[in-house]
Amino acid sequence: MHDPRGQFESVRAMAATLTRTDEVCLLNFLGEDSDFVRLSRGRMRQAGHVLHSELRVCLIRDRRQTQGACTLTHDPTHNRSRLEKLFSELRLQLDFVHDDPYLLYATAVCSTEDNRHFDLPDSEHALTEILAAADGLDLVGLWANGTLYRGFANSLGQTNWFSTGSFHLDSSCHVDNGQSVKLGYAGQAWQSEDLRRAVGRVREHLEVLYRPPKALAPGRYRAFLAPQALGEILGLAGWGGFSLKSLRTQHTPLIKLMRHEKALHPSVTLVEEHARGLNPQFTSSGFPKPHAVCLIESGRSVDCLADQRSAAEFGIALNAETETPMSLVMESGRLPMSSDLLEELETGLYISNLWYCNFSDRHDCRVTATTRFACFWVEGGTLQAPITTMRMDETLYHLLGDGLAGLTAERQLIIDPGTYEWRSTTSMLLSGALIDGLTFTM
Amino acid sequence: MNSPLPELFADTMPPVDYWSLRWTESEEQIIQVRQNVLEPTLRRLRSGAFITVLEGEGAGYGATCDLSREGLRTAALEAREWARASAPRALFEAQNLPRVDWRGVYTAARPWQSDVLADLIAALMETARKIKCHERIVDWQASVRLRHTRTVLCTSLGGKIEQEWTDLIPELVAVASNGVDTQRRSFGADCGRQGGLEQLEKLGFFSLPARIAEEALLLLEAPNCPAARIDLLLLPGQMILQLHESIGHPIELDRILGDERNYAGGSFVTLDMFGHYRYGSELLNVTFDPACPEQFASYAFDDEGSAAERQYLIRAGILERPLGGHASQTRARIAGVACTRAEHWHRPPIDRMGNLNIEPGMSPIEALVRGIEHGIMMDTNRSWSIDDQRNKFQFGCECGWVIKDGEVKGLVKNPNYRGTSATFWRNLRAVGDAGTWRVMGLSTCGKGEPNQTIHVGHAVPACVFRDVDVFSNA
Numbered sequence: 007m008h009d010p011r012g013q014f015e016s017v018r019a020m021a022a023t024l025t026r027t028d029e030v031c032l033l034n035f036l037g038e039d040s041d042f043v044r045l046s047r048g049r050m051r052q053a054g055h056v057l058h059s060e061l062r063v064c065l066i067r068d069r070r071q072t073q074g075a076c077t078l079t080h081d082p083t084h085n086r087s088r089l090e091k092l093f094s095e096l097r098l099q100l101d102f103v104h105d106d107p108y109l110l111y112a113t114a115v116c117s118t119e120d121n122r123h124f125d126l127p128d129s130e131h132a133l134t135e136i137l138a139a140a141d142g143l144d145l146v147g148l149w150a151n152g153t154l155y156r157g158f159a160n161s162l163g164q165t166n167w168f169s170t171g172s173f174h175l176d177s178s179c180h181v182d183n184g185q186s187v188k189l190g191y192a193g194q195a196w197q198s199e200d201l202r203r204a205v206g207r208v209r210e211h212l213e214v215l216y217r218p219p220k221a222l223a224p225g226r227y228r229a230f231l232a233p234q235a236l237g238e239i240l241g242l243a244g245w246g247g248f249s250l251k252s253l254r255t256q257h258t259p260l261i262k263l264m265r266h267e268k269a270l271h272p273s274v275t276l277v278e279e280h281a282r283g284l285n286p287q288f289t290s291s292g293f294p295k296p297h298a299v300c301l302i303e304s305g306r307s308v309d310c311l312a313d314q315r316s317a318a319e320f321g322i323a324l325n326a327e328t329e330t331p332m333s334l335v336m337e338s339g340r341l342p343m344s345s346d347l348l349e350e351l352e353t354g355l356y357i358s359n360l361w362y363c364n365f366s367d368r369h370d371c372r373v374t375a376t377t378r379f380a381c382f383w384v385e386g387g388t389l390q391a392p393i394t395t396m397r398m399d400e401t402l403y404h405l406l407g408d409g410l411a412g413l414t415a416e417r418q419l420i421i422d423p424g425t426y427e428w429r430s431t432t433s434m435l436l437s438g439a440l441i442d443g444l445t446f447t448m
Numbered sequence: 449m450n451s452p453l454p455e456l457f458a459d460t461m462p463p464v465d466y467w468s469l470r471w472t473e474s475e476e477q478i479i480q481v482r483q484n485v486l487e488p489t490l491r492r493l494r495s496g497a498f499i500t501v502l503e504g505e506g507a508g509y510g511a512t513c514d515l516s517r518e519g520l521r522t523a524a525l526e527a528r529e530w531a532r533a534s535a536p537r538a539l540f541e542a543q544n545l546p547r548v549d550w551r552g553v554y555t556a557a558r559p560w561q562s563d564v565l566a567d568l569i570a571a572l573m574e575t576a577r578k579i580k581c582h583e584r585i586v587d588w589q590a591s592v593r594l595r596h597t598r599t600v601l602c603t604s605l606g607g608k609i610e611q612e613w614t615d616l617i618p619e620l621v622a623v624a625s626n627g628v629d630t631q632r633r634s635f636g637a638d639c640g641r642q643g644g645l646e647q648l649e650k651l652g653f654f655s656l657p658a659r660i661a662e663e664a665l666l667l668l669e670a671p672n673c674p675a676a677r678i679d680l681l682l683l684p685g686q687m688i689l690q691l692h693e694s695i696g697h698p699i700e701l702d703r704i705l706g707d708e709r710n711y712a713g714g715s716f717v718t719l720d721m722f723g724h725y726r727y728g729s730e731l732l733n734v735t736f737d738p739a740c741p742e743q744f745a746s747y748a749f750d751d752e753g754s755a756a757e758r759q760y761l762i763r764a765g766i767l768e769r770p771l772g773g774h775a776s777q778t779r780a781r782i783a784g785v786a787c788t789r790a791e792h793w794h795r796p797p798i799d800r801m802g803n804l805n806i807e808p809g810m811s812p813i814e815a816l817v818r819g820i821e822h823g824i825m826m827d828t829n830r831s832w833s834i835d836d837q838r839n840k841f842q843f844g845c846e847c848g849w850v851i852k853d854g855e856v857k858g859l860v861k862n863p864n865y866r867g868t869s870a871t872f873w874r875n876l877r878a879v880g881d882a883g884t885w886r887v888m889g890l891s892t893c894g895k896g897e898p899n900q901t902i903h904v905g906h907a908v909p910a911c912v913f914r915d916v917d918v919f920s921n922a
Contacts, residue, residue, distance in 0.1 A: 054509030
């Protein structure tokens with residue numbers, strides 16, 4: 007019987023016996039119990055289950071610290087042996103390492119328990135419904151379904167526990183002319199009707215995607231970036247953009263914003279809302295996270311994200327686990343969504359998704375990316391045809407600054423489908439953005 | 449190598465048509481000095497098992513880090529359940545997957561001892577101090593990641609393949625700022641390779657800090673890269689990325705078959721191109737070489753147990769075979785290479801690059817430069833973006849140099865270029881000789897659902913391309 011909480015308590019007790027009186031020990035437990043089923047051409051490609059748990063150990067003596075990690079079994083004897091080996095190696099390294107001027111960990115004991123409610127479907131049953139609903143479609147993607155666990159404990163007596171569960175169908179449907187549209191459905195309680203509605207929307211888009219694609223010449227176009235597409239850009243901007251360390255080393259791509267040399271449109275407000283996110287509310291050094299950190303308010307830079315090391319190095323309060331946003335929330339705008347939005351766009355590009363964002367001029371937060379999945383040419387307020395792949399190249403200061411014609415009132419929760427090492431717990435709540443003069447180079 | 453797992457596993461396995469167990473164990477050590485401060489050293493011990501079951505027309509897997517008898521049996525039952533569940537809805541029959549009844553061993557391990565860490569920490573501290581040679585150097589770091597990996601693949605047919613290697617990734621970074629502009633020079637993130645700490649000397653790691661700091665400072669004062677359609681000389685620090693993104697990924701067979709269309713993307717290459725499609729000029733020769741000494745992804749067998757051997761993928765510019773392992777080859781009815789690999793114990797193997805190399809040509813670096821009337825030379829990737837069919841790309845480098853009338857003139861900053869894979873390689877005008885050829889490797893190749901990051905090796909010479917759209921956006 008898989009019992010991650012019991013596993014965590016067991017290794018916490020073991021670590022307590024291995025920690026010497028002149029040492030402080032910080033533990034972080036990561037656990038996952040997930041089904042993963044890969045789909046291709048509407049059939050199953052690779053199907054299986056992953057049971058994964060790891061203990062991360064930070065061993066501290068005076069001002070010295072070393073860190074380690076080991077995977078765990080459900081056999082206490084095995085775990086004891088592994089922890090003894092890890093502690094022994096870390097203790098040996100404590101003799102080599104130097105005093106760490108940026109050592110920082112929570113000393114005020116603050117224990118918490120956060121078990122999120124979920125009611126996950128049986129994966130085989132869900133897949134039967136998915137494949138039936140998508141009958142006749144060339145469906146490609148991943149079904150992920152399961153539980154995630156995070157725990158923190160220290161030798162000062164603090165214990166924090168977080169568990170959550172979710173399913174996520176991240177997929178796309180493809181047609182013979184190379185066009186495609188995303189089909190996504192994620193949640194914590196399965197509703198067959200929600201799936202059918204999502205498939206229905208995809209089938210509506212497919213009717214337009216079957217039309218001959220329109221090839222556009224490079225140039226500037228009025229364009230609507232759907233929340234998912236805007237999320238790609240903000241995800242890149244957040245790669246060092248809101249980091250205190252990047253600011254202090256003058257390497258942030260948002261340096262002009264942070265120095266107040268440039269501003270975004272007054273309608274742009276971005277907040278890292280820890281409390282709204284899908285992550286635990288404690289950090290790996292045992293601190294509680296603040297409710298929220300306002301990064302940009304009315305177009306102007308307000309605050310940065312400071313992780314444990316930056317907080318110690320630059321002498322300010324810690325306000326994040328990492329200096330990359332994990333629960334970014336955008337204040338909503340006033341534009342309508344759906345058909346009224348196409349009338350606002352009138353003539354231009356409807357961009358559902360962008361792909362492979364990267365900086366083409368980091369210092370000016372200039373971003374390049376290509377269109378992908380259900381991008382359309384719009385004329386007279388109606389979808390005319392899909393477009394062939396285009397490459398955009400534009401600064402954030404134009405996209406969300408002087409080029410921003412409006413943000414939608416309706417926001418979309420974008421749950422990162424990423425599964426690098428563990429299932430991601432990153433999310434964004436974003437509006438779509440209507441932009442005057444988006445530059446395409448090829 | 450001595451793992452009791454195969455013996456432990458065999459008698460816990462329920463009766464099925466075929467099973468395999470891939471056990472992977474790794475020990476990783478990261479040491480990093482930033483701004484002359486030693487960051488917390490990190491030691492990571494990981495182990496787990498990936499069990500595959502084939503039953504009837506279905507295949508399923510169970511992956512677990514619980515290596516107790518009960519843990520392995522539970523994972524095996526999960527695998528069997530998924531094999532049964534997938535059988536009526538499988539993309540292809542389980543008969544297409546390899547069934548290993550052979551044995552083999554590969555060893556390229558140079559384990560390090562903990563007691564060398566004190567010396568390594570001291571060396572990295574000294575290296576970091578050398579980077580901080582000027583007040584305009586505002587951030588700097590020196591780091592080494594060492595890893596020792598062991599895998600054992602055993603099967604119900606008595607197959608057993610044991611492999612073991614050590615590898616490392618060194619890195620140096622210098623960030624310079626004058627208050628108006630910020631520039632970065634780095635070394636090593638693309639130099640991952642098999643071996644031990646002796647590789648640091650071979651790479652010249654300890655002699656490079658002054659150079660990268662100086663170049664970062666010089667870039668602050670350099671003009672921006674001019675915009676023009678001109679000749680482009682790419683040094684290995686950018687050739688590795690050009691090869692990886694616009695040859696490596698497009699010829700991965702699982703992409704061509706459509707499995708990656710939701711995440712990593714498809715390919716402009718189609719199955720009917722193999723054997724005759726002109727991918728590049730006659731100077732382009734690309735090999736898959738799993739036996740290149742010290743290269744990052746050298747091995748004797750892939751993670752499904754297929755024996756790996758050197759093959760030409762592109763010869764004299766003509767596309768010959770894809771990067772595709774046993775299952776993809778059977779589906780596509782086309783010969784590939786043994787390149788089905790997994791990130792670690794918790795992910796299924798998929799088609800990967802392994803060691804993907806461009807063979808050296810005949811031209812020394814002086815001749816490459818001499819042959820350019822008006823061009824730009826670029827080195828060290830810093831930005832990469834390519835469409836989901838791996839065709840339209842835009843790449844940026846840390847630094848560039850103007851070439852005029854066959855001579856390198858001056859440093860330029862913020863160099864970018866763009867093109868399309870389908871035509872770019874046909875404009876390959878000159879290929880550097882063995883003196884320009886460098887064995888390199890990346891640890892961050894992302895692909896697959898669920899996602900996997902894996903290490904790949906690339907050995908590349910300097911190359912000249914004709915008529916390229918070069919620019920700076922700054």
